[in-house]
Amino acid sequence: MIELSGVAKSFTLYNQGGAAIPVMAGAALSVAPGECVALTGASGAGKSTLMRMIHGNYLAASGRIVVGGLDVAAAEPREILALRRHVLGYVSQFLRVVPRVPTLDVVAEPLLAVGVPVEAARDRAAALLARLNIPRPLWDLSPTTFSGGEQQRVNIARGFAHDYPALLLDEPTASLDPGNREVVLELIEAAKARGAAILGIFHDAGARARVCDREVDVSAFAVAP
Template sequence: MIELTNVSKTFTLHNQGGAVLEVMRGASLSVPAGQCVALTGESGAGKSTLMRIIYGNYLAASGSVVVGGVDIAKAEPREILRVRREVLGYVSQFLRVVPRVPTLEVVAEPLLAQGVAPEAAKDRAADLLQTLNIPEPLWSLSPTTFSGGEQQRVNIARGFAHRFPALLLDEPTASLDAKNREIVLGLIEEAKAQGTAIVGIFHDEAARDRVCDREIDVTGYAPKKVA
């Protein structure tokens, strides 16, 4: 479902005379349906960079990034948007939404984009918000006013609203108390059982040990420095 082959990434430093900085080389990764792979490595090793390459926020300099049969590294923007809408979900650390849109609509939006009937989409959104302990009086308010933990749970609800075949999770249990952490881990296990291929960053070692089938240390993809 997610297949990376010999991926490299460079950044052009325009404020430094156009110098090219190589940050990743030879990254390869295969995640079949129903498996969860954790990206590990010290801060700055490239975990978030690799996630953004998979999602198409960063363009790979070389190699292939195949998600659901589409090579994100070579696809047209409209095709990448289709993959994000139908195939590849992304739960980031931060909730980014249009201000003043009610929380229930924020969570239902991925389903509405799929053509799901509004009533059914909102029912699914309500179920997730209830499961994740977001009080019903808040559903009609914009989540931009919520606490960090509440925003994270809204973000998770939004990410799990549509049953994506592939899913990227960036620290899904950070900032959560024990009760809500357990609920999120249950959602991940349920998604795996339904065949979702997952790539995630989990600094919570216990969570990683529980839901991940294997780990990839991205430090091994750092370009070798010449002495």
């Protein structure tokens, strides 16, 4: 479902005469449907950079990044947007939303984007918000003023609303209390059981051991600057 081969990345430092700093070369990994793979490696090894390349935010210098049959490294922007809408979900560490949109709509939006009727989308969003213990009075408010943990749970509800065939998870259990951490781990297990291919960064070793089938150490792909 997710297949990387020969992926390289360098950052161009425009404020330093356009110097190119290579950070990664020869990155390769694959994630099959129903599998959860953890990206590991020390801070700065390139875990987030690799996730951003798979999501199409960072452009790879070379190599292939195939998600659901589309090579993200060579795709047109509109193809990447369609991939994100239908195939590839991404739970980033921080919630980024349009201000003033109510929480229930923030969570229902990915479902509406793939054509789910409004009532069904809102029912699914409500069920996820309830499961993640977001108090009912907050559902009609924008999440922009919520606490860090509440925002993270809204972000997770949004990321799990549509049954994406592939999912990227950036520290999905960070800073959650034990009860909500358990809910998130159950959501990940359920996504695997329905056949989602999941790639994640988990600093929470217990969570990683429980839901991940394998680990890929990105230090192996790092290039010394």
